[in-house]
Amino acid sequence: MDDATSKSFDHPYTVLGEDPSLVIPPAESRQRPTKVYFWILTSTVFLLSLAGLIVRENPNRAENSIPAAGTAIPESSQDNVRFLPVGEAEGVSAKSYPSTRGRLSFNWTAADFAWQRTSYHFQPEKNWMNDPDGPLFHLGWYHLFYQYNPDSAIWGNITWGHAVSRDMIHWLYLPLAMVPDHWYDIDGVWTGSATILPNGTIIVLYTGDTNEAVQVQNLAYPSNLSDPLLLDWVKYSDNPVITPPTGIETDEFRDPTTAWTGPNGTWYVLVGSRLNTTIGVALVYETLDFKNYTLLDHPLHTVDGTGMWECIDFYPISTNSSVGLDNSATGPEVKHVLKASLDNLKLDYYAIGTYDEGNVTWTPDDPEMDVGIGLQVDYGRYYASKTFYDQNKGRRILWGWVNETDADYDDLAKGWASVQTIPRVVTYDSLTGTNILQWPVEEIESLRLNSTEFEDVFVEAGSLVPLDIGNATQLDISVEFEIESTQALEESMLGETESQLECSVADNRTTLGPFGLAVLADESLSELTPIFFRLAKSNGSLKTLFCVDETRSSKATEVFKEIYGTVVPVLDGEKFTMRILVDHSIVESFAQAGRRVITSRVYPTEAIFDKAKLFLFNNATDLNVTAAIKIWQMNSADIHPFPLY
Amino acid sequence: MKISLNILLSLIFLFPLPLLSPLLPSSSTPNDNAIVSLIDQTCKRTPYEDLCISSLTSNPNRSRAAGVKELAGMVLDSVLLNATDTLAFTRLLIDRTIDPEVERPLDYCAELYIPVVKFTVPQGRDAFYRGQYKFAEYCLTDAARQADACEKMLPGSAVSPMGDRNRIFQQLCSVAVAIIDILSKDQ
Numbered sequence: 001m002d003d004a005t006s007k008s009f010d011h012p013y014t015v016l017g018e019d020p021s022l023v024i025p026p027a028e029s030r031q032r033p034t035k036v037y038f039w040i041l042t043s044t045v046f047l048l049s050l051a052g053l054i055v056r057e058n059p060n061r062a063e064n065s066i067p068a069a070g071t072a073i074p075e076s077s078q079d080n081v082r083f084l085p086v087g088e089a090e091g092v093s094a095k096s097y098p099s100t101r102g103r104l105s106f107n108w109t110a111a112d113f114a115w116q117r118t119s120y121h122f123q124p125e126k127n128w129m130n131d132p133d134g135p136l137f138h139l140g141w142y143h144l145f146y147q148y149n150p151d152s153a154i155w156g157n158i159t160w161g162h163a164v165s166r167d168m169i170h171w172l173y174l175p176l177a178m179v180p181d182h183w184y185d186i187d188g189v190w191t192g193s194a195t196i197l198p199n200g201t202i203i204v205l206y207t208g209d210t211n212e213a214v215q216v217q218n219l220a221y222p223s224n225l226s227d228p229l230l231l232d233w234v235k236y237s238d239n240p241v242i243t244p245p246t247g248i249e250t251d252e253f254r255d256p257t258t259a260w261t262g263p264n265g266t267w268y269v270l271v272g273s274r275l276n277t278t279i280g281v282a283l284v285y286e287t288l289d290f291k292n293y294t295l296l297d298h299p300l301h302t303v304d305g306t307g308m309w310e311c312i313d314f315y316p317i318s319t320n321s322s323v324g325l326d327n328s329a330t331g332p333e334v335k336h337v338l339k340a341s342l343d344n345l346k347l348d349y350y351a352i353g354t355y356d357e358g359n360v361t362w363t364p365d366d367p368e369m370d371v372g373i374g375l376q377v378d379y380g381r382y383y384a385s386k387t388f389y390d391q392n393k394g395r396r397i398l399w400g401w402v403n404e405t406d407a408d409y410d411d412l413a414k415g416w417a418s419v420q421t422i423p424r425v426v427t428y429d430s431l432t433g434t435n436i437l438q439w440p441v442e443e444i445e446s447l448r449l450n451s452t453e454f455e456d457v458f459v460e461a462g463s464l465v466p467l468d469i470g471n472a473t474q475l476d477i478s479v480e481f482e483i484e485s486t487q488a489l490e491e492s493m494l495g496e497t498e499s500q501l502e503c504s505v506a507d508n509r510t511t512l513g514p515f516g517l518a519v520l521a522d523e524s525l526s527e528l529t530p531i532f533f534r535l536a537k538s539n540g541s542l543k544t545l546f547c548v549d550e551t552r553s554s555k556a557t558e559v560f561k562e563i564y565g566t567v568v569p570v571l572d573g574e575k576f577t578m579r580i581l582v583d584h585s586i587v588e589s590f591a592q593a594g595r596r597v598i599t600s601r602v603y604p605t606e607a608i609f610d611k612a613k614l615f616l617f618n619n620a621t622d623l624n625v626t627a628a629i630k631i632w633q634m635n636s637a638d639i640h641p642f643p644l645y
Numbered sequence: 646m647k648i649s650l651n652i653l654l655s656l657i658f659l660f661p662l663p664l665l666s667p668l669l670p671s672s673s674t675p676n677d678n679a680i681v682s683l684i685d686q687t688c689k690r691t692p693y694e695d696l697c698i699s700s701l702t703s704n705p706n707r708s709r710a711a712g713v714k715e716l717a718g719m720v721l722d723s724v725l726l727n728a729t730d731t732l733a734f735t736r737l738l739i740d741r742t743i744d745p746e747v748e749r750p751l752d753y754c755a756e757l758y759i760p761v762v763k764f765t766v767p768q769g770r771d772a773f774y775r776g777q778y779k780f781a782e783y784c785l786t787d788a789a790r791q792a793d794a795c796e797k798m799l800p801g802s803a804v805s806p807m808g809d810r811n812r813i814f815q816q817l818c819s820v821a822v823a824i825i826d827i828l829s830k831d832q
Contacts, residue, residue, distance in 0.1 A: 140764025166765075166787060228768050392760075446794075643779035 306372030
């Protein structure tokens with residue numbers, strides 16, 4: 001089983017392009033990293049930049065615009081980062097922000113914590129969850145497995161949790177699928193993927209952390225394929241099937257992908273790792289029987305400076321249709337997406353490129369936007385995403401793990417941590433040709449109750465429009481904005497002045513923004529989460545930023561309040577559109593039909609229950625917008641244990 | 646040689662047995678009156694008594710009904726038969742229609758019924774026979790939900806192209822759930 005051949009890798013030195021995304025602590029290139037130093041450094045940069053953004057004052061405040069915070073929320077210094085985030089010691093990505101033990105916790109009540117639980121997003125009844133695993137469709141049921149700690153609300157004792165659903169929305173909990181019970185996974189049954197063979201057989205490859213903390217890849221399969229619930233799983237008697245090859249660190253070798261076919265009945269699988277600590281790499285293994293593997297002498301792809309690649313995903317996408325493709329599909333109208341979760345940044349990156357079947361290599365369409373240096377899958381609190389081919393409806397479906405952004409001890413107090421996003425359909429954006437589109441599965445519409453529609457809402461510069469819709473904590477919102485051609489806009493487009501391409505806070509008023517919605521806002525706006533567009537001239541052209549500003553989302557001081565954002569292409573003739581799913585402490589925001597997505601976690605203390613409200617706002621100084629908005633109340637997905645007996 | 650002799654003897658010995666069956670005590674099969682009574686008593690406890698009775702009395706296997714469990718099995722068979730029929734009928738309508746306005750909801754309905762026939766109801770039946778009553782009920786409720794979704798998509802004209810098939814199917818599912826409930830309670 002041991003592929004004993006030692007491999008060395010000749011890697012092309014990739015020149016890193018300019019990272020176009022915003023407000024992210026800069027990646028530190030380092031010679032010989034120790035994780036603690038790295039965390040102190042990035043946390044310092046992050047905290048300082050956050051403090052800098054909040055303290056900014058704005059004198060040009062119109063009466064009805066979102067008032068700036070009276071006093072800057074005091075930010076404590078870097079003495080918070082004494083403690084390693086959970087997970088680090090094991091050699092896996094941190095499963096939490098650095099411990100915030102230095103900060104005082106908000107005095108949460110049980111009701112506050114209960115409110116934070118989502119109503120229609122997947123989360124276990126209690127305890128910790130992280131990466132989605134082995135998603136698949138089988139005999140009428142969608143299956144989701146997930147990294148799960150049955151004993152605590154922080155990472156540890158990792159098992160594969162299991163849930164099924166007929167529609168990927170109404171989930172039913174099943175017993176654990178796999179637990180750490182062999183030497184080769186005794187320290188954790190980690191992330192893995194499922195492959196459905198042409199004859200219907202299901203195989204799962206997953207990373208086991210051994211009794212000596214070595215990361216190995218193991219084979220498992222259902223004990224009874226005709227069981228629609230796939231309750232019982234068998235681990236191959238001769239595990240592990242893949243062990244770390246020479247030259248690869250034994251604790252940087254994990255997350256096997258779904259396999260795809262090569263010529264002559266071979267199958268290929270990727271395992272993520274890093275070379276010389278800084279080069280992210282997708283190692284390729286070849287197999288005929290899923291029991292015996294050979295490491296190819298060259299990786300699928302590497303990108304210098306990106307560090308360890310966790311949760312690699314590799315899949316084909318059709319460029320001329322919105323139909324999903326099986327993992328083995330190839331053809332002239334097929335491109336391949338390569339995605340990696342960067343351990344260093346806790347961010348998911350992807351790139352679109354071309355797969356060379358003959359060489360088993362992949363090349364990005366645009367090397368400046370290569371994996372890890374170009375586009376992110378989601379610009380918010382999002383990690384370890386994984387797709388699968390839904391052969392039921394012919395779609396490529398994307399799952400993503402959304403961790404908490406409150407403190408570890410909050411999670412322990414409330415007894416749970418993490419949710420999954422609503423599964424998204426992934427398609428190629430043929431209009432831009434440079435990115436994928438993500439959109440919540442249509443099955444979510446079955447949760448829609450009543451709707452309220454507002455048309456032609458004129459939101460002039462510096463105004464706020466409350467939307468009277470009743471409950472505002474479980475919503476599916478579609479909004480489109482049209483901007484009025486104004487002098488400022490003309491001047492911006494023609495003139496020389498460049499503005500800073502930065503989301504900034506919502507109460508930072510620039511000529512052409514921000515305008516958008518404020519969700520989970522209370523009447524007095526003491527708490528609010530603005531989601532907005534901000535136009536700015538940059539490099540000679542008008543760009544659109546899409547942003548979520550959490551800085552005033554909560555009065556609690558121990559929760560993290562980020563500003564997430566990215567430039568989003570808005571093509572000629574397009575309106576500015578957003579789709580927003582509000583579900584208690586999670587908000588998923590989609591711009592331009594899914595061209596860019598931001599997932600956000602917020603923990604309001606006031607804007608909860610019936611105090612949460614929804615507003616349209618336009619904080620621009622010289623731009624009027626007209627909005628058309630439709631808001632659905634969303635029902636609960638009533639996720640509960642599977643009713644067996 | 647020895648083996649075939651044994652077989653021969655067994656055959657000779659057993660041959661007349663089937664002829665004797667009318668003389669054998671009827672094991673646990675009640676007579677017709679008892680069956681009618683059983684069906685009546687059981688169907689009274691379902692939300693659609695008449696539908697329940699007609700479905701069970703028309704079942705060719707009704708003479709084997711020893712108790713509520715067999716009745717439940719029979720209703721489950723009816724549910725599957727009904728769904729299969731409805732799907733076939735819907736496909737027929739699709740073939741015959743030229744109006745895209747009519748075809749679209751019918752396509753949608755067919756898409757809903759396909760997994761009902763292929764997975765949901767058979768799995769419910771399997772679950773039932775394994776004693777997983779709640780699983781069985783979940784499947785039936787889910788199947789009824791699909792029929793409801795189908796019905797909602799159909800044009801709200803005076804006469805629906807599918808007639809009252811969706812409604813009947815939903816009712817049949819309710820009957821099945823009710824009978825399985827009886828079994829659960831009586832356990």
